[in-house]
Amino acid sequence: MGAIADAGDDRSARGIAAVIGRTISSGELADGTRLPTVRELARRLGVSPTTVSDAWRSLADVGAIEPRGRNGTYVRRPTGPGLPRRYRRVTEGPGHFDLDLSTGTPDPELLPDLRPIVAAVSRQSLTSSYLDQPVIPELAERLIDDWPFPPEALTVVDGAMDAIDRVATHVVRLGDRVVVEHPAFPPMLDLLERLGCEIVPVDVDQHGMMPEQLRCALALSPTAVFLQPRAQNPTGCAVTAERLAELADVLAGTDAVVIEDDHANEISSAPLVSLGTHLPDRTVHVRSFSKSHGPDLRLAAVGGAGHIVTAVENRRLLGPGWSSRILQSVLLELLRSPEVDHTLEVARHTYAERRKLVTAVLDAHAVPYPDGDGINLWMRVADERAALVRLATQGVGAAPGAPFMVRPDLDHLRITVGNLRNADAERVAERLVDAAGHLPTSGGGR
Numbered sequence: 001m002g003a004i005a006d007a008g009d010d011r012s013a014r015g016i017a018a019v020i021g022r023t024i025s026s027g028e029l030a031d032g033t034r035l036p037t038v039r040e041l042a043r044r045l046g047v048s049p050t051t052v053s054d055a056w057r058s059l060a061d062v063g064a065i066e067p068r069g070r071n072g073t074y075v076r077r078p079t080g081p082g083l084p085r086r087y088r089r090v091t092e093g094p095g096h097f098d099l100d101l102s103t104g105t106p107d108p109e110l111l112p113d114l115r116p117i118v119a120a121v122s123r124q125s126l127t128s129s130y131l132d133q134p135v136i137p138e139l140a141e142r143l144i145d146d147w148p149f150p151p152e153a154l155t156v157v158d159g160a161m162d163a164i165d166r167v168a169t170h171v172v173r174l175g176d177r178v179v180v181e182h183p184a185f186p187p188m189l190d191l192l193e194r195l196g197c198e199i200v201p202v203d204v205d206q207h208g209m210m211p212e213q214l215r216c217a218l219a220l221s222p223t224a225v226f227l228q229p230r231a232q233n234p235t236g237c238a239v240t241a242e243r244l245a246e247l248a249d250v251l252a253g254t255d256a257v258v259i260e261d262d263h264a265n266e267i268s269s270a271p272l273v274s275l276g277t278h279l280p281d282r283t284v285h286v287r288s289f290s291k292s293h294g295p296d297l298r299l300a301a302v303g304g305a306g307h308i309v310t311a312v313e314n315r316r317l318l319g320p321g322w323s324s325r326i327l328q329s330v331l332l333e334l335l336r337s338p339e340v341d342h343t344l345e346v347a348r349h350t351y352a353e354r355r356k357l358v359t360a361v362l363d364a365h366a367v368p369y370p371d372g373d374g375i376n377l378w379m380r381v382a383d384e385r386a387a388l389v390r391l392a393t394q395g396v397g398a399a400p401g402a403p404f405m406v407r408p409d410l411d412h413l414r415i416t417v418g419n420l421r422n423a424d425a426e427r428v429a430e431r432l433v434d435a436a437g438h439l440p441t442s443g444g445g446r
């Protein structure tokens, strides 16, 4: 550890990263060695925690060190980027089910037909150049008109996770605390761990984050709060206007940035609310078009706090620059089409109906689940592994609950009931009841 303490004369982030990187490459700091905390090292070197944090981020980016959240940061041989562990666990099932309800993806039959839409895109829209605006002006206008609060800046990126990746990378530093819903979307947890954050969980009930828990979490001075305003994946919960006001009240005394992920967009039956209506200068709201209009459009809008959205836009100029304007033109036609509005309405109702068919059977057998909407159902089971195996032997795939957990909790499965045809719903629901096993009678929603 001495090598770290006398990290050479160059006390810049780059200098510190270079010295530690060399020490790792030479083997002086062995694979698996636990590194001191950012604050401790900053104190020892007489530099700011931000400098150490920047140095460690460079080392993490090349795979030389591995942040493991609150367990600390460890040396590892630079072998390239790490595999996202939670993401892999959700998707690693056998994959040969008669009925795969593990996916969390929309029913392709309920997505708008893109063929007439693509045909309606003008020839001019198919020939944009490097010199055009990153976001098609008519699309930007439409998105801003429809935004839950007047955004200081708005741009379009390649899906909600791209938005969250870019915003989080800009906002958080290695060692920062971030508040996240418990349970939460596994790839986002992987991302935050990869960025070296300490993740502070706040439980959700059927109306979103619980205000008193959020208050306690905010006492730890987190940099950011990540939440899903509706159709929360996995629980399906939606923030009500009343809960929103309570959360805004709790957040008011802090300077935490709020990052909202409206991943379900218009397939959710719940009205959209946003903390941006209360905290416009530090809320970044993300709206994905993947589940409503098509996952392969790879488009999401991100708007809100100008100093964050503009920084993300500027940084992106050094990479891809913009999201395909051909796809943006397709999205614009989709948003203008009354037929597509109708398709979305049908999708919304169909998802709600499929969910109801399943929950009626769960209710009859007192299997607990939280009230909610969207394509997923979060179901309590007595034993997660046994339930997955039992369903698999009957040809039904489900997602394990564990990768969604920020901290250990009761066993759950996430069932994408949105992919269930009405005719199958009752039969499959009976299998879910069977897989849930013997639950204590006072299980409650979660």
Ligand SMILES: Cc1ncc(COP(=O)(O)O)c(C=O)c1O
Residues within 6 Å of the ligand: 104, 158, 159, 160, 161, 162, 185, 228, 233, 261, 263, 288, 289, 290, 295, 299, 300
């Ligand atoms: C909560 C949540 N956020 C983000 C995403 C990813 O969205 P996109 O396809 O727009 O990247 C998903 C997809 O399932 C999700 O459930």
